[in-house]
Amino acid sequence: MDNLEAVNPENKWKYQDTELKLDVFTFGANTPGLSVENTQIQLDGVSYILNSFNRFCPNGSLGLMAFDQRSLSPYLVIPLTNFDVLDEKSCGRTPQIIQNIRNVRITREGQTMLLDYVEGLKEGDYVVIFSVGNVTFEDWPDEAFFKMREIGANEATLRNLKTGDPYILLGRKGMKPGEALELVADENAPESSDEQILSLDTKLKGFFAQGNVLSQRVGPASQWSTFFNQVQETEGFDPGLSTFDVIGVTKDGNEQVLFEGVQNDEVQLGDINADLYPYLRLKFSLDDQEAEIPAQLRNWQVNYTGVPEGVLVLKTKKSQFHLQEGEMATSEFEFVNISQYDFQDSLKVEYSFQNIGQRTEKTFEFKIPPVKAGESHSFKIDFNSLGEGGDNALQVYVNPREYLEQSYKNNLMDLPNYYLVDKDNANPILDVSFDGVYIMDGDIVSPNVLISAELKDENEALAKKDTTGMEVYLKRDCEECEFERIYFSNPALKWFEGTETRDYKLEYLPGPLQDGIYTLRVNGEDAAGNKAGEKPYEVNFEVINESQITHFYPYPNPFSTSVRFVFTVTGAAPPDQIKIQIMTVTGKVVREILQDELGAIHIGHNITEFAWNGRDEFGDQLANGVYIYRVLIRKDGQFVEHRPTAGDKAFKKGYGKMYLLR
Secondary structure: OEOEEEEOOOOEEEEOEEEEEEEEEEEOOOOOOOOHHHOEEEEOOEEOOOOHHHOOOOOOEEEEEEEOOOOOOEEOOOOOOOOOOOOOOEEOOOOOOEEEEEHHHHOOOOOOHHHHHHHHOOOOOEEEEEEEOOOOHHHOOHHHHHHHOOEOOOHHHHHOOOOOOOEEEEEEOOEOOOOOEEEEOOOOOOOOHHHOEEEEEEEEEEEOOEEEEEOOOEOOOOEEEEEEEEEEOOOOOOHHHEEEEEEEEOOOOOEEEEEEEEOOOEEEOOOOOOOOOOEEEEEEEEEOOOOOOOOEEEEEEEEEEOOOOEEEEEOOOOOOEEEEOOOEEEEEEEEEEOOOOOOOOOEEEEEEEEEOOOOEEEEEEEEEOOOOOOOEEEEEEEEEOOOOOEEEEEEEEEOOOOOOOOOOHHHEEEEEEEEEEEOOOOOOEEEEEEOOEOOOOOEEEOOOOOEEEEEEOOOOOOOOOOOOOOEEEEEOOOOOOOOEEOOOOOOOEEEEOOOOOOOEEEEEOOOOOOOEEEEEEEEOEOOOOOEOOOOOEEEEEEEOOOOOEEEEEEEOOOEOOOEEEEEEEOOOOOOOEEEEEEEOOOOOEEEEEEHHHHOOOOOEEEEOOOOEOOEOOOOOEOOOEEEEEEEEEEEOOEEOOEOOOOOOOOEEOOEEEEEEOO
8 A cells, every 4th residue: 555544443444644854044134143045944954955056045035845744745836937046036955845036036026936936826836935134124115024924924024024033934825814823033032033033844734645455475376267346435525536457476576567557446357377377466556636535445355276285294193203313203194175166287396304403304206196175195205314324304395386276375284393313323243254153363274264254233123225435355375366356246255235134144165265375354444334342343264175184183171070072174075984983091982972963063263062971881970080082084085184283183084082080
């Protein structure tokens, strides 16, 4: 609404008031310390008499300013005869709006400039008149006194003025004589009248003579129909001076007048392209310089076919998720069409996760089916907390302004600090075995050994699913050899992703290997990027292709309650048969232990699961003393030879001694 305001409780409009601050300063012709250059008039604090460039008002003259009663804009009543800024009919700053009437013009026979000025004022307009220096009031003709009555001056007051007296008048054209505000010298003051100072400080009140009312946006619409309006005319208002504009508004907010200067109370809008102009605005304009009360707009209305309106609802009851890194969180949403209009096409759903601490954002989108009037569609959004330690926000936007709706603010949901993720900082454990057995550095293994490396992680929610950070190196037995990286493109190296019930695992079949000493190096990291250790796992192992047995001895020896057998097997595969005979020193066999009793045998260092308790074949306890044990080993139908070493001093040619002590 421009230049109009509502009047309550009448519920009517009126033109908006205007206000102008007016300050006038003048003095008598003989006022000590002041000269005519000090005379001043100010509008809203701006001086309109300048002492520079000879723009002050000359001595012995009247300064006059006229103001439009509505806008309060000052104007010249008597036009200037030339464009010279020093035109003698004006004074003050440019543009010239202070009329200047000098003594000689007031006393000229016939019609004077003062008479012309009053005559030229528009009815009801304001006028301020002030004296400048030695004005010859006593020489004024009667016509001047009579004419001043038309702007509210008191004739008696004017006729009592003496030449050189100060004078200020604030009146209006059409006032009754004596109604104007007149300032003159105080006859009771100690100073003479021509030595006194006058000042006027007041405000002029006006109002605008034109205005307009602009509606809010109407729509959006899928089709426009009709515009109706009803205007109540007021007394003195010309109905031809009130009009309507119908303005089209694009999706981007650009406006175009489609119907201008409408005065009919009904306008058909069906030809407006709703795709191009989904919104309209209405403008009611008033412009009548004569009427003081504007016409009253009682109502205006636009009929149209609307568009759908959707609302996004969070169905998940949780207001916040607290997760361990790697855990998943699922939130369910529902998009409800609360209007009577169907969505005609599938709707885009945009959603994004913002990691507050890392200052990262990941954006995704998908489509949902068109939602009919009064119906809804549910959908889920999954959040993977891998790598998202800290506070995370979720923002969901359905139909991001692709298709028109009444409002889009109901389509957007912002959930700050929705996911609180505890970052995984724990190091995993790398568990390496050879044919399912843990070896010591330098142990013997099969030339066809299966090396397994399991990555054990405390965070069960964050299973490793790829080969990132996993490294396998093998150094072969030669002086010039260096560690060789085994890549996952090598069919000998396989990997198995971790699950909730199974650790991540590597399997490496480096063989068949030749005789020699090898070094294995393995490194890894979990799904969160935590390494298994500051240094990689590293171990030396030996390969002997010939099937042999060595380091065969009972443990402990001597023994009292039970004894196990320790031995090392070489070759590509364990022996087919092992038999241990326990005999007295005279050669009598008191107990035979077969492979089925000994338990599983593997290439490398073995200690039997079986423990002999010192009893014979019948379960009777044997006496204390020395016993002989004999080892018979077959592989592929052949006896396996014993390979003597420094650790086999008590085991020679397949025989050894053991001591039973209770």
